Amino acid sequence: MKFTLNREQLLTPLQQIVSVIEKRQTMPILANVLFQLDNNELTLTGTDLEVQIVVKVAVESIETSSITIPARKLLDICRLLPNGADINFELKDEKLKIKSGRGRFSVSTLDAEHYPDFEMTPMECQFQLQSSQLKQALEKTAFCMANQDIRYYLNGVMLSIFNQQLKLVGSDGHRLAIYEGSIEQETGIDLRIIIPRKGVIELIRLLDDDEQEIYVEFSKNNIRVTIDNLIFSAKLVDSKYPDFSKVFEQGFNSEIQIHKQVLKDALTRVAILSNEKFRGVEFMIEGNTLKIATNNPEHEEADEEIEIEYLGQPLSIAFNSQYILDAVSNLESELIVFTIAENVSSCFIEESSPHNYKFIVMPMRL
Numbered sequence: 001m002k003f004t005l006n007r008e009q010l011l012t013p014l015q016q017i018v019s020v021i022e023k024r025q026t027m028p029i030l031a032n033v034l035f036q037l038d039n040n041e042l043t044l045t046g047t048d049l050e051v052q053i054v055v056k057v058a059v060e061s062i063e064t065s066s067i068t069i070p071a072r073k074l075l076d077i078c079r080l081l082p083n084g085a086d087i088n089f090e091l092k093d094e095k096l097k098i099k100s101g102r103g104r105f106s107v108s109t110l111d112a113e114h115y116p117d118f119e120m121t122p123m124e125c126q127f128q129l130q131s132s133q134l135k136q137a138l139e140k141t142a143f144c145m146a147n148q149d150i151r152y153y154l155n156g157v158m159l160s161i162f163n164q165q166l167k168l169v170g171s172d173g174h175r176l177a178i179y180e181g182s183i184e185q186e187t188g189i190d191l192r193i194i195i196p197r198k199g200v201i202e203l204i205r206l207l208d209d210d211e212q213e214i215y216v217e218f219s220k221n222n223i224r225v226t227i228d229n230l231i232f233s234a235k236l237v238d239s240k241y242p243d244f245s246k247v248f249e250q251g252f253n254s255e256i257q258i259h260k261q262v263l264k265d266a267l268t269r270v271a272i273l274s275n276e277k278f279r280g281v282e283f284m285i286e287g288n289t290l291k292i293a294t295n296n297p298e299h300e301e302a303d304e305e306i307e308i309e310y311l312g313q314p315l316s317i318a319f320n321s322q323y324i325l326d327a328v329s330n331l332e333s334e335l336i337v338f339t340i341a342e343n344v345s346s347c348f349i350e351e352s353s354p355h356n357y358k359f360i361v362m363p364m365r366l
Contacts, residue, residue: 001037001091003061007081007100013055014075016230017046020053020202021071027116032068034115037061045115046071051199052118053206054231066112069096077105118233123217123224127161127187131214131227135207137179140357141170142200143326144177153239156196159223161189169244175323176244176360177330193218194241199234206232247360251342254312256285257352260336263290264328266304270294271321273302280366281321286314294321317344318366324349327359 017033025031025048034045042057081087081100088099091109098105138157146154149172160167164186168179195203206227207214215226218236225232267281274281274294284291288310293303317340328336333351340347350358 001035001063001065001067001096002089003037003042003059003063004086004088005042005057005059007078007083007085007087009057010087011075011078013044013057013230014071014078016055016206017044017053018071018075019205020048020051020198021046022048029068029110029114030116031070031072032110032115033071033074034066034068034112036066036112038064047116047118048198049116049118050196050235051202052233053202054233056229065091067091067096068110068112068115069107073107074098077107119221119235120224120233121219121221123222124219125161125187125189125191126215126217127183127189128185128213128215129166129183130210131207131212132209133166133181134214134216134225135204135209137166137168137181137356138200138204138207140179140330141168141177142204143330144170144172144175144359145197145200146172147197149173153194153237153241156194156237157200158192158194158241160192161187163187163189169241171242171244174320174362174364175327176247177327177357178360179357181356191218192241193220193223194237194239195223196234196237199223199232202234203232206230247346250345252348253315253340253342254310256290256312256338256340257309258290258306258336258338260328260331260334262306263336264325266292266306267321267325267328270302270304271325273300274321278364279321280318280364281324282316282318282366284314284316285310315340315344317347317363319347319361320364323361327361330357330359 036043042059044055046053085100090097094109096107096109141157149155158169164183166181166183170177217224223234270292273296275296281292281294288308289305290308291305295301327349331351333353335352337350337352347361
């Protein structure tokens with residue numbers, strides 16, 4: 001194996017790949033990146049057996065060979081070289097010789113034959129959409145995902161396709177985020193899948209905010225997303241997402257309109273004196289006034305009143321302040337709308353203007 005690459009050609013793919021590689025591996029070879037050289041093309045692969053990233057880079061070499069190299073060491077070497085530097089790679093006696101300028105590095109390798117295959121089942125469904133749309137859909141739902149919940153189906157985002165309708169849902173059992181959008185072309189697909197937490201986080205990082213078309217494929221076990229010369233793959237969560245439709249089938253109180261920044265500022269101040277573990281705050285709503293109050297085991301208290309627009313009966317309800325702040329921070333309009341269920345079992349938070357997403361936060365007891 002012998003080839004030359006410019007630093008910039010290699011740095012970005014390595015950065016994309018290294019993030020999926022766990023620092024502590026059960027198999028030492030999984031700490032390596034797989035280099036496969038074939039007919040003027042270098043393919044770089046990194047995986048933790050749950051998520052995989054493959055990137056193809058053009059090189060001038062007619063060789064066909066493969067090897068695995070410690071990913072983080074290679075990234076550090078590449079990152080610390082001068083901008084625009086050419087890097088020469090040559091494999092000698094199971095050591096990869098790296099030369100750039102006056103620098104010389106000799107890195108250990110492991111045989112590519114032992115690099116594990118990423119299990120993929122044949123793709124059954126595919127569609128195209130813009131990178132920016134999928135990125136927004138994931139960002140608006142990912143913050144509600146559970147983290148290491150025993151209800152493992154909550155440790156990810158549910159993606160639903162019904163022909164041209166696209167829906168993503170994230171929930172940790174205490175709050176829920178819903179994104180609803182449309183796909184330009186008819187897909188003929190009617191399927192729900194659950195993308196695991198790590199896969200969601202990596203996809204958000206890889207996607208751009210531009211209008212670039214990306215290609216999405218999935219089966220019952222895997223999802224694969226093609227972004228230019230990069231292929232992202234992940235194993236899906238093998239479970240059924242809970243039915244959340246009943247939360248809409250209930251009566252609601254009158255809408256409460258609040259200025260987003262005013263609420264964020266007041267809630268952030270009051271929450272300073274909330275219980276550090278539960279972060280609970282009470283919302284007392286009467287007329288056009290919202291009083292936010294809290295206390296903690298040290299007998300410290302805080303409250304603040306803000307102006308709202310509300311025509312219903314007086315209400316009192318308590319929330320985890322961080323859940324409300326997370327939801328409000330993901331809204332883009334200055335005026336936001338709270339709608340509390342008549343039985344005070346849930347609160348819908350959304351924008352006052354037409355939008356593709358909404359958030360639901362369950363109350364708590366203080």
